[in-house]
Amino acid sequence: MAESDEPAVPQLVRGTVVTHRRRCGKRGCRCTGGEQLHESVVLSYSERGRTKFVMLPPGEVAAVAAAAERYRAEKAGLERLCAYGLAVPITRLGAARKGGRA
Ligand SMILES: [Zn+2]
Numbered sequence: 001m002a003e004s005d006e007p008a009v010p011q012l013v014r015g016t017v018v019t020h021r022r023r024c025g026k027r028g029c030r031c032t033g034g035e036q037l038h039e040s041v042v043l044s045y046s047e048r049g050r051t052k053f054v055m056l057p058p059g060e061v062a063a064v065a066a067a068a069e070r071y072r073a074e075k076a077g078l079e080r081l082c083a084y085g086l087a088v089p090i091t092r093l094g095a096a097r098k099g100g101r102a
Helices: 058-098
Strands: 016-022 038-047 050-055
Touching: 016 058, 038 058
Parallel strands: none
Antiparallel strands: 016 038, 038 050
């Protein structure tokens, strides 16, 4: 893989790649009919509870989408691990309680 002129996209990106379709508001533009809207691919992410977007250059869409996908997979794995981590003490403490310390 050539690294020289490729944009550096991190391994994991917390966000979702989505396509925005919108009207620009200019009179007589192809988008006024609502058929041919302007499309832009953005990375949607949340920051302090707010959803934000950053435009992605066409050349970076695939790499960022892949990184976002890896993030989702990692997150799902972490959630499973943490759910297990939570179940262990709950089960043990629940069992101890049933075991009868007043
Ligand atoms: Zn337009």
